[in-house]
Amino acid sequence: MTLPYRPSKALVIGLCVSSALAVIVLVLLLLSGGPVGFAVSALLAVAPLPVLLAAVLSLDRLEPEPKLNLAFSFAWGAGVAIVLGVVLTLAGQALFARAGLGEQAVDDAGTVFLAPVIEEALKGSALLLLLFRRREIxxxxxxxxxxxxxxxxxxxxxxxxxxxxxFGEDGVGGAVGLFVLRGLIDPLGHSIYTSMTGIGVAYALTRRGPFRFAAVPLGYLGAVILHALWNGAATTQSLPVLGGAYLVIMAVLAGLVVVTVAERRRLLGKVAAYLPGYQPTGLVTPQDVAMLGTPAGRRQALRWARGAGLGKAMGDYQQAATELTLLHLRAEREGADPRRFAADRDALLYVMAGARRW
Structure with a gap:
């Protein structure tokens, strides 16, 4: 983020509280499962994270989001969403048990109905909290x-x-066997479900029209349906049913990738619409516009700059130019206070000027 970033107190508090809750949960798991079982389980849970994080963050490499916002989202899911999800699901299952349902029926209701409804609401609430940081979306x-x-x-x-x-039931073999399913075959399940809510919130913030906020509950509904589909298929213990649910979820993942690629192309296309107007400043040339307008051009320029020891300057220039394009898009979409627009524009031009001096 090139423009000055001022995190809100609520965001910082939310990050701290969520992180603390995640640590408390992990400590409780350590105490209940013992050091060996916990070490094996934690290693298996963490092992795929670097690859998964890199994959998710690569979707937004043109204009990376503030690190504090990203950390907040991750910590919210790991802390607040986990704790409240467990508490509310257990409370709901207790109500079903009081209604006279058998133990198996209560477990199935918790897995297929309560968990998707509760967990998707809690994970998605991270996006609702970020509504107050709407300039970041x-x-x-x-x-x-x-x-x-x-x-x-x-x-x-x-x-x-x-x-x-x-691990407690079948030792290391049992933990590794479950890891194959949850950590290798379906490691992005929760991310794919909640992305439906993310699309709904982002659509509401970046589109016009009186009904745009209807996208938020619709996105949440999509998240719940996908989550319930997978959980329901798992309870059947039928490989064909589970395979069918998996194909649906993978199709949704492919759709998410298509959305990000299409948005990237649209943003790069807008570079040619807005940046030529800054050629009189000397900070943008026709060659710069051509370079900034394609992923290949950006990569080639970065490779050249790194070879010349100017990688950071080129990265700063590309990011500032991208944010300048987004500033125009946001003003076109929402309107803008002229003084605020001018201040943000000049801050970005200052960064671009500093990068070009190298």
């Missing part, structure tokens, strides 16, 4: 990234618990 891709990180945080801590349970 410039498109559907941003909503997907924030939602996916909340899902990754939730899955990481949840998986420690699941692997610990499998």
């Amino acid at each position: 410039d498109g559907l891709t941003d909503g997907i990234v924030y939602a996916a990180l909340a899902g990754l945080g939730f899955a990481a801590v949840e998986n420690v618990g699941y692997y610990l349970g499998a």
